[in-house]
Amino acid sequence: MKLSGAGELSLLEILRKRFAKRSHDVILGIGDDSAVIRPQNSPMLFTTDMMVEDVHFDLSWTTPFQLGFKLVSVNVSDIYAMGGKPKFLLLNFSASNDTSVDFFNHLFDGIETAMKKYGVSLLGGDISSSEKIVLSATVTGYAKKFIGRRGARPGDRIYVSGPIGDAACGLVLMKSVKKKIPIELGKKQKLPLSWDTAFPLIERHLMPLARDSQPLAKSATAMIDISDGLLIDLSRLCRESNVGALVYSDKIPLSKELRKASEYLGLSPLDLAFGGGEDYELLFTAPAGIKVKAFCIGEIVRDGIFLVDEKGNRKKASIKGYQHFKI
Amino acid sequence: MKLSGAGELSLLEILRKRFAKRSHDVILGIGDDSAVIRPQNSPMLFTTDMMVEDVHFDLSWTTPFQLGFKLVSVNVSDIYAMGGKPKFLLLNFSASNDTSVDFFNHLFDGIETAMKKYGVSLLGGDISSSEKIVLSATVTGYAKKFIGRRGARPGDRIYVSGPIGDAACGLVLMKSVKKKIPIELGKKQKLPLSWDTAFPLIERHLMPLARDSQPLAKSATAMIDISDGLLIDLSRLCRESNVGALVYSDKIPLSKELRKASEYLGLSPLDLAFGGGEDYELLFTAPAGIKVKAFCIGEIVRDGIFLVDEKGNRKKASIKGYQHFKI
Numbered sequence: 009m010k011l012s013g014a015g016e017l018s019l020l021e022i023l024r025k026r027f028a029k030r031s032h033d034v035i036l037g038i039g040d041d042s043a044v045i046r047p048q049n050s051p052m053l054f055t056t057d058m059m060v061e062d063v064h065f066d067l068s069w070t071t072p073f074q075l076g077f078k079l080v081s082v083n084v085s086d087i088y089a090m091g092g093k094p095k096f097l098l099l100n101f102s103a104s105n106d107t108s109v110d111f112f113n114h115l116f117d118g119i120e121t122a123m124k125k126y127g128v129s130l131l132g133g134d135i136s137s138s139e140k141i142v143l144s145a146t147v148t149g150y151a152k153k154f155i156g157r158r159g160a161r162p163g164d165r166i167y168v169s170g171p172i173g174d175a176a177c178g179l180v181l182m183k184s185v186k187k188k189i190p191i192e193l194g195k196k197q198k199l200p201l202s203w204d205t206a207f208p209l210i211e212r213h214l215m216p217l218a219r220d221s222q223p224l225a226k227s228a229t230a231m232i233d234i235s236d237g238l239l240i241d242l243s244r245l246c247r248e249s250n251v252g253a254l255v256y257s258d259k260i261p262l263s264k265e266l267r268k269a270s271e272y273l274g275l276s277p278l279d280l281a282f283g284g285g286e287d288y289e290l291l292f293t294a295p296a297g298i299k300v301k302a303f304c305i306g307e308i309v310r311d312g313i314f315l316v317d318e319k320g321n322r323k324k325a326s327i328k329g330y331q332h333f334k335i
Numbered sequence: 336m337k338l339s340g341a342g343e344l345s346l347l348e349i350l351r352k353r354f355a356k357r358s359h360d361v362i363l364g365i366g367d368d369s370a371v372i373r374p375q376n377s378p379m380l381f382t383t384d385m386m387v388e389d390v391h392f393d394l395s396w397t398t399p400f401q402l403g404f405k406l407v408s409v410n411v412s413d414i415y416a417m418g419g420k421p422k423f424l425l426l427n428f429s430a431s432n433d434t435s436v437d438f439f440n441h442l443f444d445g446i447e448t449a450m451k452k453y454g455v456s457l458l459g460g461d462i463s464s465s466e467k468i469v470l471s472a473t474v475t476g477y478a479k480k481f482i483g484r485r486g487a488r489p490g491d492r493i494y495v496s497g498p499i500g501d502a503a504c505g506l507v508l509m510k511s512v513k514k515k516i517p518i519e520l521g522k523k524q525k526l527p528l529s530w531d532t533a534f535p536l537i538e539r540h541l542m543p544l545a546r547d548s549q550p551l552a553k554s555a556t557a558m559i560d561i562s563d564g565l566l567i568d569l570s571r572l573c574r575e576s577n578v579g580a581l582v583y584s585d586k587i588p589l590s591k592e593l594r595k596a597s598e599y600l601g602l603s604p605l606d607l608a609f610g611g612g613e614d615y616e617l618l619f620t621a622p623a624g625i626k627v628k629a630f631c632i633g634e635i636v637r638d639g640i641f642l643v644d645e646k647g648n649r650k651k652a653s654i655k656g657y658q659h660f661k662i
Contacts, residue, residue, distance in 0.1 A: 142429060
């Protein structure tokens, strides 16, 4: 059945029933003019992100489940990047009348799976008809002590929470495969590369997991999540902290899958790591001399952003990353 | 200049500067992964609404200022409808590369004007390219004691906070005029109807003011804002409260402008009041015998929704109102 056969009210009823189970902190959930939550004695975090068809995702090789999962992840990642714990979610969904109810249900399967993973509850949302699919989510969370982008000081070490470049490589792979790979069903698929190599890369692109900052939050002086690219996101952190950075190119953690796949694709894994986005790993700084369970990739200096190669040669970094409205 | 000439980062910088002044309750505003607000010892309200080009608005006769103003109003209205005070706003904006920076700036003029009117602060947002313009907003607020849809009891009187049907009539007028009327500039315009008659109606459609419920909140037992139509919104309140309603047709407050304009248009003002939406007046119930500064239009009964004419004849109401994905 198509959405035009179901109608807004029956779709809202589906959602209301599906998400009826509420967190203790929700006084009033879906179904009124506003949701109501209990006050908490902690600073509250807010973030919002949108995903637009043919800009953020391509339905010829993205399943609705993957889309829903990713929408929640990218928002949760912004809460983690503040040292926070995600808690509540609001959604906006618009799609054409021709969209199937099946699509709608699978989108919410992905959303619900991610919600459970991150422990967030749905407070409400809005649905509308439109031409292309446009999704947005607002996620709130709490942090007794938040970590902004402003706290990095010269001498601090720079860390990433995991390998970088996998998502960008996964995107290149998906663009070459150009068909849906329903990784959420756990089925292997025939690809030009071995499944063991391709899977972690395409998973990182299609269904990225936001990285919980709790184990890192104590030592971090500044933090940002890598959504647009390592160097552009580092440059943002540096600008807010009014500092510069040295990045040791040979210290960037690159997964063995990224190395293998980029060799096959004829791409430089380091270029993918520096310029590609959507890894949703955390990039943060911590004072020198503190033990941190993450990959140290450089250090904060007074000014400029430089790449340093294994011989110690410096060159000014060329800051690349995705920007909307730039053609 | 077009948005594609400016680029996302410079647009974000415009917004960041423009909305740099922060409320005392904002610890960290626009420019980090998440915004951070101080905890408040009060239940918190959340609502979100989207507006899609060619579904919610037609750019051939809507100015960007009007669009921005309305986006804030429709969300604030949902906070007022809970007896709450609006406080914070998050925005999502997507538009084509060809959209002008002028359009973008005027949209935010309208948003800012509404923000000042309602006393809300911008916490953050996201911008993206897309084909058609899609806007969404999330508004939060506080209510020591909130008013839901569930508290109506048989015997309660039903009230509306102001005249109904003006917005629907304004929409019909705009559809017949089919050109922009920049009412925000205060200039009168030549129309088939006198300006004094047309202005309040088209203003109600283009730039509705959300109705503050503070003066009414003490007596109200249940409340909803009229966004989709008097009868459909009343039926929602009744369903949640598990009650019915008698609506006295001759008690519906109709403005003299609506009467004049609907005579000119050959429409029934009462049909516009019952079936039209977007008035953003409040519909609420209060116990009988209490003095309420609003228009009493009926009373709550056990079951069914009936219209009662001036002779006391009852007929079952036909519930009409806008529904997405119904064609």
